[in-house]
């Protein structure tokens with residue numbers, strides 16, 4: 001059994017993907033070939049955003065807007081501690097300081113009330129209002145941006161987050177690396193009106209390529225122009241005219257070519273993921289010691305992961321492994337506890353929800369081609385695990 005079965009999708013799309021790859025090998029425009037424009041047009045329609053700008057990874061997609069906005073030393077960027085490292089890594093990479101805000105215990109996404117308190121705490125340099133990183137207390141920080149993460153495919157609570165950000169003049173970057181194809185109040189993710197949204201096309205994502213890839217989405221024409229410049233070494237009108245310092249952050253033409261047939265079946269695959277999730281929910285409902293994921297009624301998850309909470313997580317993971325069922329732990333250590341951020345001075349207990357989730361979370365196999373028979377096997381082993389229930 002596969003945790004994410006990429007081969008099943010490949011079998012479905014093989015002729016189309018091979019034809020697309022062959023076309024690139026024939027025309028030979030491996031860098032910024034015509035498939036890049038074609039993919040960007042398709043992505044922009046799918047997200048309902050004016051601009052879709054492809055790039056080399058989901059990490060570069062997060063980095064490019066921070067570079068464009070000139071976020072740097074002395075700036076506070078608020079984000080979740082319960083996410084993949086890249087979300088906070090880019091903040092540190094540009095020299096700014098991540099200010100972690102704990103997550104909601106049901107959606108696992110950044111808490112709007114927590115954000116409100118964290119902003120006040122930074123303004124007042126008062127860690128009694130909300131735990132703060134050392135630089136916020138010592139030199140003080142300027143609140144600049146917030147990066148909500150749509151964890152496991154479920155949107156953060158944007159109708160609460162955006163007004164808070166607007167009130168305090170914060171830029172908002174939606175990290176939808178795990179959520180492309182999902183929706184919030186009927187609107188596609190990456191098209192919710194945040195200043196910028198980003199996603200990743202890492203192979204295991206709901207929409208993946210066969211290597212690294214990502215995209216940035218925005219409705220802002222001026223910002224889009226700067227992002228396009230930054231992804232190619234800060235180029236100006238001509239490629240040998242450099243008007244700013246950027247990166248080599250382009251997506252390969254071959255990756256765009258591979259993604260085009262995948263775009264055609266994305267809606268169908270997202271629908272299939274809903275069925276898999278519903279079948280899991282039914283099968284897991286009677287098993288004690290397990291909390292299946294819960295999606296708010298106004299959200300449609302892209303189901304990048306199907307993550308349950310368990311009373312005895314490690315015993316269950318071992319039991320499933322022994323029975324041939326692959327699982328994963330996203331994430332075993334919240335980011336405020338990562339050694340690389342020890343200089344920020346956060347302590348255990350600062351983000352209690354994230355810390356508790358990291359001890360209880362377990363992701364089960366999830367992909368559009370997971371059969372009911374496979375789900376019966378997985379859930380049978382969960383039910384039979386001694387100590388559960």
Ligand SMILES: Cc1ncc(COP(=O)(O)O)c(C=O)c1O
Pocket residue numbers: 057058059060083084086087149175177178200201202212213214
């Ligand atoms: C929430 C989140 N943000 C950012 C990234 C980074 O994306 P990439 O691996 O494409 O650089 C990931 C990838 O796993 C992610 O899950």
